Amino acid sequence: SDLNKEPKRSLRVAMFNAPPIMVVEQDGTNAGFMVELLETMAEKEGWNIEWVNLNWPEVIPKTLNHELDLIPFIAYSEDRAQYLDYNEEGILTGWGQVYVHKDALVPQNIIALSGKKIAVIKNEVYGIKLKNLCDLFIIECDFVEFQTYKQALGAIESKEVAAAVTSNLVSYSHDNPYIKQTPIVFEPRKVLFATAKNTNADLLATIDRYTKLWRFDGSSPYYQLKDKYLKGIIAEESAFPAWLVYTLLIVIGLLFVAALVALLLKKQVKKQTQDLEDQSDKIRQIINLVPHMIFATNTNGKLILANRYAADFFGIPMSEIEGCSQKDLIDHHPNSKNIFEDESLLLRRDAHAIQKEIEIYNVDGSKVTLNISKVPFITRFSRTPSVVTVGVDITDSKEYERQIQHMAQHDSLTELPNRLLLNDRIHQSLALTKRYGHSGAVLFIDLDYFKTINDSLGHMAGDTLLQKVAERLQTIVREGDTVSRLGGDEFIVQLNQLSGDPKKAERVACKIAEKINFTLAQEYNVSGNKLFSTASIGIVIYPRDAENEEAIIQRADTAMYYAKSMGRNRYAVFKKAMEKAVVRKHVLEKELRKALAESRFIIRYQPQITQDGNKFIGAEALLRWSHPTEGIISPAEFIPIAEENHLIIPIGEWVLKQVCYQIKHWLEQHGYSPFITVNLSVVQIRNSDLVSYIKKLLDQTKIPPQLLELEVTETVLLHEARVSIDILNELKKLGVKLSIDDFGTGYSSLTYLKKLPLDKLKIDRSFVKDVPGDPDSETIIRTVIGMSLDMGLEVIAEGVETKEQLDYLIKEHCSLFQGFYFDPPISLEQLEEKYFANLHKSVTSNPKVVHLENYSKRTNKK
Numbered sequence: 001s002d003l004n005k006e007p008k009r010s011l012r013v014a015m016f017n018a019p020p021i022m023v024v025e026q027d028g029t030n031a032g033f034m035v036e037l038l039e040t041m042a043e044k045e046g047w048n049i050e051w052v053n054l055n056w057p058e059v060i061p062k063t064l065n066h067e068l069d070l071i072p073f074i075a076y077s078e079d080r081a082q083y084l085d086y087n088e089e090g091i092l093t094g095w096g097q098v099y100v101h102k103d104a105l106v107p108q109n110i111i112a113l114s115g116k117k118i119a120v121i122k123n124e125v126y127g128i129k130l131k132n133l134c135d136l137f138i139i140e141c142d143f144v145e146f147q148t149y150k151q152a153l154g155a156i157e158s159k160e161v162a163a164a165v166t167s168n169l170v171s172y173s174h175d176n177p178y179i180k181q182t183p184i185v186f187e188p189r190k191v192l193f194a195t196a197k198n199t200n201a202d203l204l205a206t207i208d209r210y211t212k213l214w215r216f217d218g219s220s221p222y223y224q225l226k227d228k229y230l231k232g233i234i235a236e237e238s239a240f241p242a243w244l245v246y247t248l249l250i251v252i253g254l255l256f257v258a259a260l261v262a263l264l265l266k267k268q269v270k271k272q273t274q275d276l277e278d279q280s281d282k283i284r285q286i287i288n289l290v291p292h293m294i295f296a297t298n299t300n301g302k303l304i305l306a307n308r309y310a311a312d313f314f315g316i317p318m319s320e321i322e323g324c325s326q327k328d329l330i331d332h333h334p335n336s337k338n339i340f341e342d343e344s345l346l347l348r349r350d351a352h353a354i355q356k357e358i359e360i361y362n363v364d365g366s367k368v369t370l371n372i373s374k375v376p377f378i379t380r381f382s383r384t385p386s387v388v389t390v391g392v393d394i395t396d397s398k399e400y401e402r403q404i405q406h407m408a409q410h411d412s413l414t415e416l417p418n419r420l421l422l423n424d425r426i427h428q429s430l431a432l433t434k435r436y437g438h439s440g441a442v443l444f445i446d447l448d449y450f451k452t453i454n455d456s457l458g459h460m461a462g463d464t465l466l467q468k469v470a471e472r473l474q475t476i477v478r479e480g481d482t483v484s485r486l487g488g489d490e491f492i493v494q495l496n497q498l499s500g501d502p503k504k505a506e507r508v509a510c511k512i513a514e515k516i517n518f519t520l521a522q523e524y525n526v527s528g529n530k531l532f533s534t535a536s537i538g539i540v541i542y543p544r545d546a547e548n549e550e551a552i553i554q555r556a557d558t559a560m561y562y563a564k565s566m567g568r569n570r571y572a573v574f575k576k577a578m579e580k581a582v583v584r585k586h587v588l589e590k591e592l593r594k595a596l597a598e599s600r601f602i603i604r605y606q607p608q609i610t611q612d613g614n615k616f617i618g619a620e621a622l623l624r625w626s627h628p629t630e631g632i633i634s635p636a637e638f639i640p641i642a643e644e645n646h647l648i649i650p651i652g653e654w655v656l657k658q659v660c661y662q663i664k665h666w667l668e669q670h671g672y673s674p675f676i677t678v679n680l681s682v683v684q685i686r687n688s689d690l691v692s693y694i695k696k697l698l699d700q701t702k703i704p705p706q707l708l709e710l711e712v713t714e715t716v717l718l719h720e721a722r723v724s725i726d727i728l729n730e731l732k733k734l735g736v737k738l739s740i741d742d743f744g745t746g747y748s749s750l751t752y753l754k755k756l757p758l759d760k761l762k763i764d765r766s767f768v769k770d771v772p773g774d775p776d777s778e779t780i781i782r783t784v785i786g787m788s789l790d791m792g793l794e795v796i797a798e799g800v801e802t803k804e805q806l807d808y809l810i811k812e813h814c815s816l817f818q819g820f821y822f823d824p825p826i827s828l829e830q831l832e833e834k835y836f837a838n839l840h841k842s843v844t845s846n847p848k849v850v851h852l853e854n855y856s857k858r859t860n861k862k
């Protein structure tokens with residue numbers, strides 16, 4: 001009591017009703033544990049205390065606003081320590097205490113407060129703490145703030161709220177019969193004095209001095225006041241030392257938190273279990289949406305997951321498939337065995353995903369191709385891998401792939417391999433020939449006059465012909481050989497495993513070429529039309545003639561061109577020299593147009609002589625190209641080129657015009673003229689303008705039409721059966737003579753010939769060449785002459801070179817001759833000089849030589 005006195009000091013101290021610590025009596029006087037404790041100190045220190053009556057929520061703001069010097073009853077918190085200074089020595093220990101109505105079910109933990117209305121004191125630390133706890137554990141409560149403890153606890157009484165939280169030191173609960181404590185306690189805290197930060201440090205130090213002193217003195221005002229106010233509210237310190245109370249409170253707090261965590265975990269486990277079930281349902285739904293077979297097997301080979309497609313595939317109901325073993329699945333669907341073949345490899349710890357394609361029979365018996373992917377996976381609960389299998393039905397895409405590959409390698413019209421596949425086959429064949437010492441052959445086949453068939457009969461007919469050619473070619477070759485179409489009218493036959501001796505291989509290839517020539521030359525029936533077609537074939541024996549696929553095809557092409565230029569419907573084996581010929585052909589092709597424009601063509605005449613007295617009666621007009629640098633070029637060389645690019649039409653018209661005007665000239669000059677034979681190309685025959693052109697010429701020149709003889713080859717007639725019969729009939733109507741050239745080289749039948757309006761047959765010089773002596777040629781000549789006579793046709797033998805041939809032909813009753821024995825093709829001047837002097841003598845004796853008088857009479861008659 002004799003402590004140092006300090007000068008009188010005025011203190012504004014917060015006063016609020018929190019019995020029994022701070023009590024505002026009915027009469028306005030102040031009492032309570034802290035009030036008396038502080039007044040005892042004040043008395044000793046000579047402080048003049050001014051108690052400022054407030055509600056708790058106003059206390060801190062007014063302190064910070066320096067309207068108060070001291071708060072005498074406040075729980076410590078880190079937040080508050082930011083702006084308040086506390087004394088050190090705890091006066092009391094308080095904690096959060098939840099109260100409920102006496103009739104209410106007592107909540108055992110904080111979770112039981114979920115959804116309840118709870119009263120808190122505004123700015124009071126326990127209310128704030130409870131809110132934080134509820135946030136932390138996601139417990140939703142409706143917190144209602146009150147200004148005073150009395151109001152908050154009164155709200156329980158009136159059942160306005162279900163519970164209230166306050167400091168345990170506040171005794172309303174004890175004298176309120178409607179309220180009871182719950183086991184929910186939390187947050188033990190020291191109850192201290194506080195001032196605004198950095199304002200009254202000396203005051204707090206003085207308070208600490210007293211509290212430290214009094215707490216070690218059992219008879220001090222501290223213990224006297226505790227007895228007076230707090231008996232029954234807080235435990236006796238003698239029975240429970242402060243550390244024990246703290247420890248117990250901490251333990252209770254920890255237990256409380258542990259209980260909360262346990263509850264929370266239980267809640268979370270329940271939620272996670274639910275989530276997992278939801279997820280698993282979702283996964284099932286999702287994998288059922290995937291249109292592929294999906295299933296997962298565990299280490300024991302049991303199905304832990306499977307979708308609808310997997311169930312359908314194995315033929316097991318969806319509800320029964322999970323839990324089935326591999327054996328069950330295979331029992332249901334024995335064909336599925338190879339799906340599981342590699343499963344054991346995947347169960348190794350270091351296993352990787354595998355992918356494979358399998359062909360398998362479905363339960364319905366249909367064959368499918370599956371792309372099987374197997375992926376090992378390790379779950380959290382198992383150290384050995386499980387396997388997810390995904391089976392994608394790729395049957396359709398495989399089929400498309402096959403079709404696309406087939407389309408890429410085959411010609412759509414004939415279904416034969418195309419150039420791509422052919423190249424591959426030749427490539428492989430070349431490798432084998434090198435390894436085993438074999439030879440191979442490529443036969444390049446090009447149809448003769450196909451373009452004109454296409455142009456005259458239409459593309460449909462052309463396509464049908466190509467299909468028929470393809471069919472015929474396939475019947476000729478062996479299995480293992482390739483028939484392919486390069487495009488247009490070009491085919492290639494590739495022969496494998498021929499003799500290692502190139503000569504022998506060549507003989508076989510030539511035999512097959514002959515067979516092809518013969519087979520393709522047989523009559524075709526295209527949409528009801530009889531049609532003839534021939535082919536020219538170029539042969540390459542590899543590796544002798546070329547050692548890579550490109551060169552092989554190119555050289556076979558060259559040989560084919562050569563065969564074509566030699567007169568078509570034949571084959572030629574590649575020779576180096578042919579390449580020159582092909583280059584030359586290209587050069588000539590270019591120059592031919594120029595030649596026509598520059599009138600570089602000339603006509604030679606080869607006389608035709610009668611058997612009775614070797615009289616000259618007519619001549620064949622034979623075209624020559626007078627090239628500026630090369631001299632005379634043979635028609636055998638340039639006519640095929642002119643036919644290919646259709647230049648033969650203007651060239652042929654030029655020849656006809658020259659001949660007609662020459663006849664007119666002879667008639668006018670000499671009064672008579674021999675007949676002149678003009679060769680017609682197949683391209684001219686197909687040209688619809690031919691008849692009108694000749695008619696126009698005859699009209700213009702007014703020559704007797706029988707002096708113009710038109711010569712077509714037998715093969716042309718065969719090719720153009722339908723067209724040529726019509727054209728020849730129309731030409732015949734004009735009065736011109738018609739003759740068949742090269743007779744005997746084709747395969748025409750007598751019946752067919754009878755349908756044609758012919759005047760003359762010309763025996764091909766290839767037969768004349770071998771007589772007398774060759775029995776085959778003799779038979780043919782005899783037959784042709786006999787046949788001509790039977791049909792009332794004239795017959796002429798061409799290529800007569802010797803007296804023996806002439807004698808033989810005379811003996812066989814041939815009446816007309818042409819050939820080097822008499823004359824080669826000669827110039828106009830030579831012809832006139834040699835024959836015209838005597839020609840007039842023949843005029844009267846030979847009706848074929850037309851006299852001008854007769855001619856004039858004829859024309860005059862017109």
Ligand SMILES: Nc1nc2c(ncn2[C@@H]2O[C@H](COP(=O)(O)O[C@H]3[C@@H](O)[C@H](n4cnc5c(=O)[nH]c(N)nc54)O[C@@H]3COP(=O)(O)O)[C@@H](O)[C@H]2O)c(=O)[nH]1
Pocket residue numbers: 606620621622623624634635636639652655678679680681741742765798799800801818819820821824825
């Ligand atoms: N479409 C057209 N074709 C024509 C025309 N002019 C000629 N030709 C055809 O060209 C081919 C080659 O003719 P060419 O080189 O003139 O040969 C002819 C004669 O020279 C040859 N011949 C005649 N006699 C003999 C002989 O005794 N020996 C022998 N080795 N050769 C001989 O024959 C050719 C005449 O043949 P052909 O026409 O079959 O009567 C040839 O096919 C001509 O048709 C033309 O204007 N248009």
